[in-house]
Amino acid sequence: xxxxRRAIDTTIIVIAVVLIWQGLARWVGDTALPxxxxxxxxxxxxxxxxxxxxNAAATATAFALALLLAYGxxxxxxxxxxxxxxxxxxxxxxxxxxxxxxxITLYPVxxxxxxxxxxxxxxxxxxxxxxxxxxxxxxxxxxxxxxxxKSARTLRLSPWQAIWNVxxxxxxxxxxxxxxxxxxxxxxxxxxxxxxxSKDGLGFLIINAMTLLQTKEMITxxxxxxxxxxxxxxxxxxxxxxxxxxx
Amino acid sequence: xxxxxxIRLLVIVAMIGALELACRLNFIDHRVMIxxxxxxxxxxxxxxxxxxxxxxxRTLGVIAIAVALSVVFGFALGLIIHALPRLRAALDPxxxxxxAVPVFIFYPVMIxxxxxxxxxxxxxxxxxxxxxxxxxxxxxxxxxPRVLTKVARVxxxxxxxxxxxxxxxxxxxxxxxxxxxxxxxxxxxxxxAEFILAPAGLGRDxxxxxxxxxxxxxxxxxxxxxxxxxxxxxxxxxxxLRWAKRRGARPS
Amino acid sequence: xxxxxxxxxxGVTRVYPGAGGHAPVHALGxxxxxLHKGEFFAVVxxxxxxxxxxxxxxxxxxxxxxxxxxxxxxxVAGEVPDGVGVVFQEDASFPWLTVWGNAAFGLQRQGTAPxxxxxxxxxxxxxxxxxxxxxxxxxxxxxxxxxxVCIARTLVLQPRLILLDEPFGALxxxxxxxxxxxxxxxxxxxxxxxxxxxxxxxxxxMLADRVGxxxxxxxxxxxxxxxxxxxxxxxxxxxxxTFGEITGRLWERLxxxxxxxxxxxxxxPAAALAAE
Ligand SMILES: Nc1ncnc2c1ncn2[C@@H]1O[C@H](COP(=O)(O)OP(=O)(O)O)[C@@H](O)[C@H]1O
Ligand SMILES: [Mg+2]
Numbered sequence: 206x207x208x209x210r211r212a213i214d215t216t217i218i219v220i221a222v223v224l225i226w227q228g229l230a231r232w233v234g235d236t237a238l239p240x241x242x243x244x245x246x247x248x249x250x251x252x253x254x255x256x257x258x259x260n261a262a263a264t265a266t267a268f269a270l271a272l273l274l275a276y277g278x279x280x281x282x283x284x285x286x287x288x289x290x291x292x293x294x295x296x297x298x299x300x301x302x303x304x305x306x307x308x309i310t311l312y313p314v315x316x317x318x319x320x321x322x323x324x325x326x327x328x329x330x331x332x333x334x335x336x337x338x339x340x341x342x343x344x345x346x347x348x349x350x351x352x353x354x355k356s357a358r359t360l361r362l363s364p365w366q367a368i369w370n371v372x373x374x375x376x377x378x379x380x381x382x383x384x385x386x387x388x389x390x391x392x393x394x395x396x397x398x399x400x401x402x403s404k405d406g407l408g409f410l411i412i413n414a415m416t417l418l419q420t421k422e423m424i425t426x427x428x429x430x431x432x433x434x435x436x437x438x439x440x441x442x443x444x445x446x447x448x449x450x451x452x
Numbered sequence: 453x454x455x456x457x458x459i460r461l462l463v464i465v466a467m468i469g470a471l472e473l474a475c476r477l478n479f480i481d482h483r484v485m486i487x488x489x490x491x492x493x494x495x496x497x498x499x500x501x502x503x504x505x506x507x508x509x510r511t512l513g514v515i516a517i518a519v520a521l522s523v524v525f526g527f528a529l530g531l532i533i534h535a536l537p538r539l540r541a542a543l544d545p546x547x548x549x550x551x552a553v554p555v556f557i558f559y560p561v562m563i564x565x566x567x568x569x570x571x572x573x574x575x576x577x578x579x580x581x582x583x584x585x586x587x588x589x590x591x592x593x594x595x596x597p598r599v600l601t602k603v604a605r606v607x608x609x610x611x612x613x614x615x616x617x618x619x620x621x622x623x624x625x626x627x628x629x630x631x632x633x634x635x636x637x638x639x640x641x642x643x644x645a646e647f648i649l650a651p652a653g654l655g656r657d658x659x660x661x662x663x664x665x666x667x668x669x670x671x672x673x674x675x676x677x678x679x680x681x682x683x684x685x686x687x688x689x690x691x692x693l694r695w696a697k698r699r700g701a702r703p704s
Numbered sequence: 705x706x707x708x709x710x711x712x713x714x715g716v717t718r719v720y721p722g723a724g725g726h727a728p729v730h731a732l733g734x735x736x737x738x739l740h741k742g743e744f745f746a747v748v749x750x751x752x753x754x755x756x757x758x759x760x761x762x763x764x765x766x767x768x769x770x771x772x773x774x775x776x777x778x779x780v781a782g783e784v785p786d787g788v789g790v791v792f793q794e795d796a797s798f799p800w801l802t803v804w805g806n807a808a809f810g811l812q813r814q815g816t817a818p819x820x821x822x823x824x825x826x827x828x829x830x831x832x833x834x835x836x837x838x839x840x841x842x843x844x845x846x847x848x849x850x851x852x853v854c855i856a857r858t859l860v861l862q863p864r865l866i867l868l869d870e871p872f873g874a875l876x877x878x879x880x881x882x883x884x885x886x887x888x889x890x891x892x893x894x895x896x897x898x899x900x901x902x903x904x905x906x907x908x909x910m911l912a913d914r915v916g917x918x919x920x921x922x923x924x925x926x927x928x929x930x931x932x933x934x935x936x937x938x939x940x941x942x943x944x945x946t947f948g949e950i951t952g953r954l955w956e957r958l959x960x961x962x963x964x965x966x967x968x969x970x971x972x973p974a975a976a977l978a979a980e
Contacts (some may be wrong), residue, residue: 214542237565295463296457305636305685307643310655310674313662317484389552396554400648401659408557412648415560422563427557436554599794602765606784606790607810617813621800698841699799
């Protein structure tokens with residue numbers, strides 16, 4: 206019942222946002238900001254088009270590779286810093302500092318090294334994602350209650366059994382939170398790279414549309430990316446909550 | 453300083469030294485990167501000449517405006533949302549998703565609406581920072597111990613005195629965390645916005661220097677931006693830690 | 705030894721109105737009791753029986769649903785009367801102020817002259833054994849020390865009636881005995897009337913002149929036991945045979961009530977189990 210009411214309230218807010226959009230469109234004019242209806246009708250043509258598909262595929266490729274790199278390196282660094290106390294203490298403030306820096310300033314360096322290639326986008330996206338994954342993995346390992354390790358020993362588990370049956374389940378919810386945040390910021394990194402300098406991708410397309418004053422296309426791309434990120438985040442959150450309940 | 457602190461310093465110095473050496477020995481092409489020492493000297497000359505003053509003032513000013521707007525309105529919105537539990541429940545899914553979606557992708561739309569001026573940049577800064585302040589405010593208000601309202605009545609305090617002398621100080625550490633995040637987020641958003649497209653500003657300077665193949669200028673500016681961001685973030689972080697330590701982690 | 709009536713409950717009942725579809729909760733009463741000037745009165749009872757409600761009604765923090773509460777001859781109505789100090793069950797020390805700042809809070813609000821504030825706060829801190837911690841923040845102190853800070857904050861206002869709601873609930877048994885000594889000292893030196901709420905029978909039996917044993921909800925006094933302790937007592941009286949008698953008597957009255965509070969029907973646990 207309350208869940209029902211909450212769903213209704215949330216829907217009301219979505220409707221309110223669409224109405225504000227409509228009002229704003231009226232106010233600033235259709236060329237600066239097209240209203241919801243024209244945008245959605247444009248969306249139905251544009252999203253199935255080949256141009257959208259090609260650029261979405263370019264972004265997806267870069268994003269997938271960047272994510273793979275961010276997850277691999279992030280987990281490795283996190284495990285190392287979590288298991289080795291000293292390296293964790295040395296590295297944590299460095300990672301935290303890097304995390305809150307405007308990393309966009311570093312993109313020209315990557316461009317100078319890689320040029321306008323796929324690798325540039327991938328590396329820049331991965332730089333964003335590695336940090337939260339590493340930080341949260343490290344925290345997860347450090348936060349394992351000591352009593353779990355003692356229990357594993359009193360139960361005479363072999364190291365592999367201890368890792369599989371105790372350490373992994375104890376750390377997984379927090380590690381997953383790191384992977385979720387890593388997902389978000391890696392996507393942002395790839396899009397920023399495409400917006401600044403790129404030959405393809407949705408970020409490139411949106412800047413291209415801006416210079417051509419194609420506002421409908423800009424908003425369409427923004428909405429598509431928004432929806433993708435929101436849905437992915439919801440799924441990852443849902444998995445996280447389920448695991449939390451179990452542990 | 454702790455042992456880890458010394459090692460950290462050593463690691464950082466060693467890394468900068470290695471970079472210096474690699475550049476000097478041409479392991480790294482000078483068209484890709486210049487030695488850190490040259491970045492620093494270039495930055496010092498540029499700062500001394502005063503040519504960067506306008507852009508520094510402009511960028512930091514925009515960030516300050518964005519932070520001020522985010523903190524004031526974020527706090528006010530937090531108060532309102534906290535007072536309306538039903539609205540809060542309805543907004544919860546949006547707060548949970550907000551930092552998961554690339555809000556920045558709306559920057560070009562803002563430019564289309566407001567033109568290429570300071571307005572879209574400030575708006576991007578606010579859009580990125582304000583929700584952190586709202587969430588921090590809600591969190592702080594949630595954590596005001598209920599017994600404080602009873603204490604207030606024992607001391608016969610009015611609504612305003614209770615709010616200013618008991619509730620605000622009780623929530624203050626959480627509010628400060630909100631301010632800290634707002635600064636950090638606004639910084640990132642404003643620099644990124646300038647980078648992508650802006651009439652002027654430090655971010656734009658870097659992008660221009662890149663386009664002009666002016667590596668000395670580009671790396672000097674990069675160093676400046678990263679130094680400012682690091683110092684500001686580290687200062688706020690240290691303050692936050694001191695506060696948290698004084699207040700302790702209290703069971704409520 | 706009965707002095708003048710200092711505070712009075714006359715037919716007091718407290719019912720929490722049901723909110724949001726919940727049924728109303730009859731938490732307290734009817735209660736008829738007089739607190740005498742300068743006496744140490746303790747209330748014991750199972751958890752959830754209405755002890756805090758009793759205290760808050762007397763403090764003016766809650767309105768009685770039926771009946772009246774008077775303090776120094778005047779009806780308590782919707783406001784904490786002057787001369788009443790309260791120490792709450794929860795830790796209510798202000799983490800943003802030092803121990804000294806906490807103790808000075810009430811006086812500074814009243815606009816007392818700084819020299820006078822300093823004198824009274826220093827006295828109160830010395831009295832509560834907090835002198836060396838004046839510059840510390842509550843987070844640097846143990847739970848027991850924080851409650852002392854709250855007591856000091858009340859003490860500086862020189863209350864004539866001190867209400868203590870399970871102030872030592874979270875402390876270990878030995879520390880509680882020692883804190884009991886402090887409260888006795890406080891009571892003797894200030895000459896105030898003290899109402900102590902507790903769930904610990906031994907604490908009530910050791911500290912109070914009179915102990916009210918409260919029934920399971922709705923809280924009512926089943927019996928009020930006089931202890932006849934001398935005024936200059938301390939925690940060593942726990943070794944006296946009378947102490948055992950009083951505690952035994954209290955448990956006899958409260959055992960059934962405590963079982964009720966646990967959800968049993970008042971039978972001994974074995975019988976309750978067998979009946980299932
Ligand atoms: N605000 C309230 N609304 C409804 N019921 C309450 C409220 N406060 C307390 N109660 C109920 O009244 C009873 C007495 O509470 P309280 O006086 O706090 O008990 P005690 O201090 O003896 O543990 C409890 O059963 C409690 O659940
Ligand atoms: Mg209570």
